[in-house]
Amino acid sequence: MFTKGHSLGCCFWPGALVARCPRLSRQRTGTVLRIAPRSVCLDARKGGSVKAQGEAAACVLDSDDMRRAVSRIAHEVVDRNRGAEGLVLVGIHTRGVPLSARIAEEIAKIEGVRPSQGSVDTAFYRDDVGLPPRVPTGPTSVPVPLSGAHVILVDDVLFTGRSVRAALTAVWDFGRPLSVQLAVLVDRGHRELPIQADYVGRDLATERNETVKVRVTEIDGFDRVDVLSPHRGVLFE
C-alpha cells in the first residue's frame, strides 16, 4: 500500500533521496529524482506495470496527498465564495468529473449543502484544425439555469489551457453564469493561453515532453498522480 515515505515501493534506488512525492522544482532545489531505466514500477494491488518500457515514472501525489488536496480546494472554494450558495461544480471529462464529485462531497461536509453538479466533454469544442475527430467519453450536462450561478470548472491537470478554453465555450452554451472559476488537481505549467487556475492542488514543474498521469479510484481503481518522463538515468542538477 502506498504510505508516506514509501510511496513507490520498489521503484526507487535504495538509498536515493526520497521525499514524500517531492515538488519537482528544478529551479528551486535543483534536485530531480528519476527512476533507473527499465525498472518496472509495480502497483502492488493491481500487479501490473504503470508505465511503458523505457519511460521513467515518478509518483508525485499519493492517495493521501490527493485526499488532502481535494479537501483544501473545497475549503478554499467555500472560503472564497462565502459558502456553497449558488455554486455549480462542472467536471471536465474524463477525470475532472469524479474529482468534482469529491469536491462537492467535501463542500457538503463543510457547509451541509451540496452544490449542483454537471459535466462537460470538450470533444466538439476543440480548437485544433486537422486532428481526427474524437468520440466524447462522457455526457455533457449542465444544470440550468446558470444565470446567478458561480460555476467551478474542475479538471485533473492544467497544462496548455486549451481544454479549459473549450470547456468554457461549452458551458457558455448553457447560459450566462455570474462567474467561472477553475479548480485543478495539478498545475503543470506550459500555458499557451492566458488561463489560470483559481484553486490548485499541487504545482508541478514539468518538461514539455513529460506526461502527468492522474489515476482516480472511480475510474482506475486507485488514486495516484505520476510524472512520466522519456529520460533515462538519474539526473542531478
Next chain:
Amino acid sequence: MSVTVVRNGQVCSSTGVVNADLVIEGEYISSLVEPGTPVEAAAHVFDASGCLLLPGLVDMHVHLREPGDEEAEDIRSGCAAAVAGGFTDIVAMPNTHPPQDSVGVVEFVREAAARAGLCRVHPAGCVTRARAGKELAGIRELAEAGVVIFTDDGDPVRDSRIMRRALEYVGFLGGLVADHCEDTQLTDGAQMNEGEVSGWLGLAGWPSVAEEIFVARDILLAEYTGSRVHLQHLSTAGAVRLVRDAKARGVMVSAEVTPHHLMLTDEKATEYDPVFKVNPPLRTAADRAAVRLGLADGTIDIVATDHAPHTPENKEEWTEARCGMLGLETALPLVWDLHRKGDLTLERLVDAMSSRPAHLAGLEPRGPLAAGQRADLCVFDMEHEWVVDPSGFHGKSRNTPYEGMTCTGRVRYTFVDGRPVFHADEKVGENKRPGRTAFLVEEGVASEGPTPRMPGRKK
C-alpha cells in the same frame, strides 16, 4: 515496282509457321525465301525478328462515327487506330448521322477512307430506311454500290416480318444480314447484365434471355427462308448453345464475338466506371467461358471488335453514359493471350481474325501467306510487353477498359497493298504522311519511299 523485304519473321504459311523472309513486289507477295537470302533491288527492308507475320486482319464491326459524330472519331482517325491494331480491312457500321442507308453516304465514307490512305473501309448498309425498323432500305442500289453487309446495328431488326423479308431479299442479292440480337422489350432501361452484381448494385438488368430470344428467332428465320444470317457480338452461354445446335442442323448461321466479351465480366461494373458499359453488356464468368469455348471450336466464326469510340462527356456517369468500348488497338494482343494460354489454336486465331471475316464480308479470299497473294500483312511482335495507355492511342477517343493492363504482343507493322501503313515507333497522325517510313537495317540504307497514291488519283 518497289521491292520490300520483311526479314527474320515467322510466317503463317500454308505449311504452318515457318522462319522465312517475305518479299513484296508492288502490291503482291512475290515470294517467301530462306532467311538472309539477298534480294535484288530491295528498296525497303523491315526487321521482323521476334514477329509473327499474319495475313492482314479484318474487322467486321467498327463504328467510325463519321458522318455525324466526329468528335468521338472520324474516318481517318478510325483507320489509324485500325492499322495500329493490324487491321487492313474494316466494315464500318451504318449508325452514322445521316445513316448509311443510301449510296451517297456510302460513297462519302469510301472516299474519305481512300483519302486517308490507310486501311480499306467497307461500309455496311442499313437494313431498314433510316434504321427506323419500318421499311426496307434501298438494298439493291446499296448492293450495286458494293455493300455486302446489311445491319441496323445499334438496334435489332425488331419486326420479324421485316427480318424475314430482309433475309430473303438480301440473300437473293448476295449480301449478308447481320443482326444485333436484343429483345428491347425486355431490356427497357437496362444498364448492365442482369445477375447477382446488378441486383446488389441497384442497376436495372439486361437479362441474357433478351439476347437469346432474338438469336433463336434469327436462326429459325434463316432456316425457314434458306438464307444466311450473321449474328453480331454474341455474349451469353445460351446464345452459343443455340448457334452450335443450329450449325449442327446445317443452318447457314455465322456469329461473332468481341474481345471484351472474351476477356471481361460484369464484376467490372462494381466501381460504376462507365468505361465498362456496353451493349450487349459484360456477362458472367460462365458466359465468358462459353464464348471462349465457342470461338475455339468454331461455333463462333470470327472476332469483331465492335470498336465504339465515345467522348468523355458520354462516359461520365453510368446511367446516362452511352454504351461501347474501344477495341481496334488492343484486339490482337488480347486474342493472342488466349492463344498463349492454350485456349485457342493459331489456325483458329488466323481464321477468326482474318480469313473468315474476309469471306463473310465478301472480300478477296485471304489465308495463310503465300506467293501471289495481295500483300496485306500484319507483323505482330509476339514478345513485346507493353502497358495499355490510352493517351498513346491513334484513334481520337480514350474509352478503353484495359487501361493499365499489361499485354504481351503488339503489332509492329501493318502493310496494305504492299505499303507499310503502320510502324509501331511512329505515330500515324495528321502531321505524318501516310505510309512514310524511315527505317534503317544492316543491309541497305533505306530511303524515303515514294509517297504512295491511291490508283487513279492525280498529284
Next chain:
Amino acid sequence: MSDYSASSDHVPAGAMQEISNHPRSLLAMGDLDVHRLGEILTLTQEFRSVLRRPIPKVPALRGKTIANCFFEDSTRTRCSFELAAKRLSADVITLTEKGSSLSKSESLRDTVRTLECMGVDGFVVRHHASGVPARIAAWVDHPVINGGDGAHEHPTQALVDLATLIEKWGSLAGARVLIVGDVAHSRVARSNVTAFTLAGASVSVCAPPTLLPPGIEGWPVTVSEDLDAEIPEADVVYLLRMQQERIVDDPVVPSLCEYARGFGFTEERARSLHSEAVVMHPGPMNRGVEIAASVADLPISLVEKQVSNGVAVRMAVLYLFFAGIP
C-alpha cells in the same frame, strides 16, 4: 483528463479515445465495420443531448463548408442534412437539380470540381442514378457522403433505423427483422440488410418474385413469399414504399390494390404481431398501400422516432467524416 496541446505532437496518455482510421467517404453501409458503427451510435447519443440544449449547437465543424448536392429531390433528407451541418456550425451550400446548371447540362464532374475549387470541404450527394456518389468520390479530393443513390444504397437512413432500434432495445443481437415490399428497387433495403446483419440481427425478406432483385439467393437474408406466416415471428417489421410509378413502366404487380391485399400491412396483420414487435418505414408512407392508414399512427410504429433521430444521426456522420479535414 490530461490537457492537450496543439503545438505538441505527443498525444498525452489518457486523452480521449481517438476515432479509428476509416475510409474517407461513406458510399455504402459496407464501408462501416462494427467498430465504426459503434462510434456513430455513441456520437448519435451525444448529439441527441446537444439537440436538447437551449443552444443546440456545437462548434465542431466550424469553418468547414459542406455542399449538399441533391440532384434528386427530397425535402426530408435534404433538410435533415442541412440542419445537421448547421448544428455543427458548418457552412452549407445546397444544390438541387432545378437550381443548378446541371439542368443546362453542365457536366456532373465540372459541377463538383467547381465547388471544390471554391473551397468546399466535403459533399453530401443524392442522385436518382446508382453509383453517382462513387463517381464523384473518384473525382474529388474530399469526403463524399451518400445521401441515397438510385436503387443502390442509403447508408444514413439505415443508420437512423439502427439508432432508433438501439435506442429502444439497447441491442439488436438475435432480433428478427422482416423487410416487406419492393426490395428490387429499394436502396433503403440494401443498406438495411447490411446494417441489421452487422448489428447481429437476422433478416428475412418478403415480397412477390417480381419485386425481388436477381441474385437475392446470395444475400444474407431468408426469402419468404408468405407474409402472414412471417409477421408473428418478427421483432421488427420494416415496410418499403410501393409506388404507382413503378407499375406504369413495368407490370411488377397487377395493381396497387392487389399488392395491398397480399403484402400491405393491414390492421389484421398488425394484430398478429407479438407484443414487443415494432413497425418501421423509411417514409414518406403511402397510406392504404403498404401500410393501412389506421396502423400508421399506432404506438407500435416507430416512424416518428425515425424522423426525429434523423438530424442526430447525420450530425454523427458529418462529424466523423468531416471533422478531421485540415
